[in-house]
Amino acid sequence: MTAAEISERADCSEDAARAHLSFYADLGIVIRHEGRPMRYERNDDYFEWRRVNELAREHTVDELQARVSELTDQLESYRDEYNVDSPADVDVLAFDADNVDDVYVDLSDWATVVEERRLHERARRKVTSSTAQSHS
Incomplete structure (x- = not known):
């Protein structure tokens, strides 16, 4: 702009x-x-960096690991339900018209879970790295 x-x-x-x-x-x-x-x-990278730092500052390694595990379980649940590896692989047209809106909601939620897990994992690694450096 x-x-x-x-x-x-x-x-x-x-x-x-x-x-x-x-x-x-x-x-x-x-x-x-x-x-x-x-x-x-x-600059989306700036806002992602801020979010990762915020997560790392506000949560312990154990809390971040628990959240990563919880999000991973949610991902597995979506993969099992739709029998594909990612929301991009879902053929929405293969579903009954009455269910399409629900499928789109699931796909949106699934994509959000993928992103949240990635950010929480980055924060976990950041905290782990910071903790390891402070003990050196």
Whole structure:
């Protein structure tokens, strides 16, 4: 998005939007794309990093491991129910029309569980690594 587009959405001046966007780009919150006009996009890696750090800060290794195990069990349950390895492999058209909405809800939940397990596992490794380094 351009500073003009963002200023319109944020109901502020274009100069104010540009100043804030420059600051956010310096912090890594947004990615600046050079050009005329300059464009900005959300840096998803930054927000993922924050989430992993938040999980690592707020939970013990044991709590994170328990959550990873719980999420893994949920994944196995979805795999068993749909007889495929990932939500992308499910053929929604193979289901009765009355069940399609429920299948879409399951697929959305399944994708969320995949992502949450990945983030919790990263946080667990981070805490484990931090703990190991502090004992060295």
